[in-house]
Amino acid sequence: MTRGRLLSLQFLIAVITLLAWHLATTVPIGGVTLLPPFFFSNPVDVAARIFKWFAEGTIWKHLWVTLIEAMLAFVIGSVAGVLIGFWFAQQPRVAAVFDPYVKAINALPRVVLAPIFTLWFGLGIWSKVALGVTLVFFIVFFNVYQGVKEVSPTVLANARMLGMNDRQLMRHVYWPSALSWMFSSLHTSVGFAVVGAVVGEYLGSAAGLGYIIQQAEGVFDVAGVFAGMFVLAAFVIAIDWLVTLTENRLLVWRPVAAETRTQA
């Protein structure tokens, strides 16, 4: 499939969905509207709302807040994940001792932590950052841990035969391997950073995309809810696209990354 054809098909899906939505909410069939506008709004209203947000410029502040929260959560979670992942992989005993606790905390649904974080860090951005960190950290941590553990024994033996000391092994072998694992989960961890921010906002805040959606929901403003969802979706896609660009630059040495590059 050529790129143009693919794009036009993808566009077609959007058009059909919007059209069906529009017809079902506005055109009565036999006196009955299939989807009551009160619960489903309609595409025109939603588009108008989105346009208004951007035209009046009120949305930027919320986007910015969510972006900052997600970025902070990503950076803090990643740094902590890399450091502790490395430490555990180098110290099997430490890893063994902490193992059940790591698993227990990771198994905890993060939503339950939100109220505690609000108590600890207040209603501002930091309670949302904290929520995002708990999500990002574990993904990065597990991947880095795996990356260090899964270095091919032959590559490791080769590195030692080529005269690498511990520091050089770290820099030339463990670090690139861990990074490659971390980057392979970049989409997931960045996605979770956004999820943490939005869920945190939704549960209690004064700004952000989650806040907008929660506010609209509070007054049964369905158009506002849908508009918030669309903006959020576009936001996530834009970030994901940036991640793909970064990934292709950083992982040129990997077969998959190189192939997707030539396709693009």
Next chain:
Amino acid sequence: MSNGASGAEAHSRTTAVALSDVNITFRLADSGSYTAVEGASLEVADGEFVAIVGPTGCGKSTLLNVTAGLFPPSQGRVDIFGANLAGLNRQSGYLFQSEALFPWKTALENVAIGLETAGTPQSEARARAQDWLTRVGLGHFGPRYPHMLSGGQRKRVGLAQVLIRDPKILLMDEPFGPLDAQTRQIMGNLLLDLWSADRKAVMFVTHDLEEAIALSDRVVIMSAGPAARIIGDWRVPLTRPRDTAEVKLDPEFHRLHRDIWQTLKAEVMKGYEQTGGG
């Protein structure tokens, strides 16, 4: 170049590698143990090219690993240039059986790294790496990552990676294993070319008897495992320099091949039976 009979000279030269009564036992997960090699003794003189042939799973790689100092033998001793080996064998270069290049480094970086670890400035290391890539016929492949190279090209990068450090002992584990017959021949000639420039002691593992005879001064045969031992040691009286293809037409080559094969055949059959193949 000097003609043949390197075997005769070998005794007057220093001994590069001496394995004496080496046992290698692996502890298995189910608390049992497996003795891969038992009572193996082998001497390799400085500058001597020794091929090691044996049925699959007999312990050839294990023997090289011990010579490289990657782990100590369970019993017996390993001496490198007369000194007992403790820890890594820093005088040897090792071309591994499986993929050992750093996938995140380009061919050039892969070759240069062995100099950089020794403190050579990066620019000089890269310049010399470029030189070595050219020598193995990959002058234009420096910027490629390993996955963008063919199996044979990767092996050549591996060869350059090891040789750039100028090790006194070269350990090679089926370096041409996965390659087709023609490429093997080209690689064999390349190896002999590089080797004859400054003869290193070589331990060359292969499962291809013809290749072993064509390349080496001595062919050593290992028995099938478990508790594999060295059961035969032949000098190769063929003259050097050799062409690995032409040498196979030599009647001497055929006589030797028939001789060694008699011993090897029985072991290969045993090896198959033990691994459940055949």
